[in-house]
């Protein structure tokens with residue numbers, strides 16, 4: 001069982017400095033084995049994570065859990081499958097419901113963990129069931145009526161479940177219409193988001209009734225930097241890495257934003273991104 005020391009840069013979209021421990025199980029028995037032996041944390045595409053070089057758990061990447069089967073309007077897919085690839089594959093198969101996910105650079109498992117959403121839709125809207133590994137390493141299937149979620153939160157977070165696979169139930173629609181919607185969403189993202197720089201998407205959740213980005217913009221923080229970590233000029237709820245940012249740089253910037261928004265508006269901003277430290 002080989003645990004590698006790899007660059008955080010190569011396994012996350014923020015591309016921060018430092019190394020992390022990584023294990024890539026080839027099947028469920030290797031996954032169970034590493035979970036018994038070591039202190040572990042699952043990683044998808046690392047697109048919502050701020051990983052510090054001090055983080056000492058082994059990150060376990062389920063990239064081989066990527067089978068896909070489409071039968072009518074039912075899609076069974078492994079948790080390591082790319083969400084944007086899935087959105088496009090469904091479009092090819094004239095299946096609608098995952099268009100909103102085309103620009104979210106995560107895996108199916110990562111998206112379910114945090115109930116990823118965009119353009120008024122969330123991943124739980126189209127989920128039919130999930131199959132998870134619980135803390136006793138038992139495999140459980142959870143059906144639609146028991147799939148609990150809320151804004152950027154899910155039963156995976158609350159129960160320490162590992163998602164192995166998911167089943168989606170989608171609607172039939174003309175492929176050309178779905179593809180046109182995907183093109184429009186991608187154009188809108190390119191216009192509004194700093195996709196030319198490494199980041200992990202929105203830093204903060206939107207407080208009830210507010211847009212986190214608008215609050216940050218109104219408080220004049222756009223463009224503020226700590227070393228190579230910088231608040232995007234294009235979208236104030238994005239922190240971008242202009243080259244060699246570290247997790248410390250990003251966290252310092254996060255704390256500056258939180259303090260300013262608390263002082264000016266009395267609002268406690270809550271992180272959407274997850275910090276893995278120590």
Ligand SMILES: Cc1cc2nc3c(=O)[nH]c(=O)nc-3n(C[C@H](O)[C@H](O)[C@H](O)COP(=O)(O)OP(=O)(O)OC[C@H]3O[C@@H](n4cnc5c(N)ncnc54)[C@H](O)[C@@H]3O)c2cc1C
Nearest residue numbers: 044045046047048106107109110111113116117118163201
């Ligand atoms: C440019 C950009 C745009 C983005 N836009 C959006 C957006 O519109 N909407 C949105 O919601 N998010 C967005 N994100 C954030 C991110 O892509 C999503 O949160 C995504 O769902 C994270 O998936 P991941 O596979 O990268 O998970 P990771 O970042 O690798 O992990 C996130 C969490 O999920 C857990 N996890 C991952 N896989 C599993 C599994 N199989 N079982 C249990 N837990 C698991 C991890 O342990 C970790 O706690 C964006 C990010 C970027 C960089």
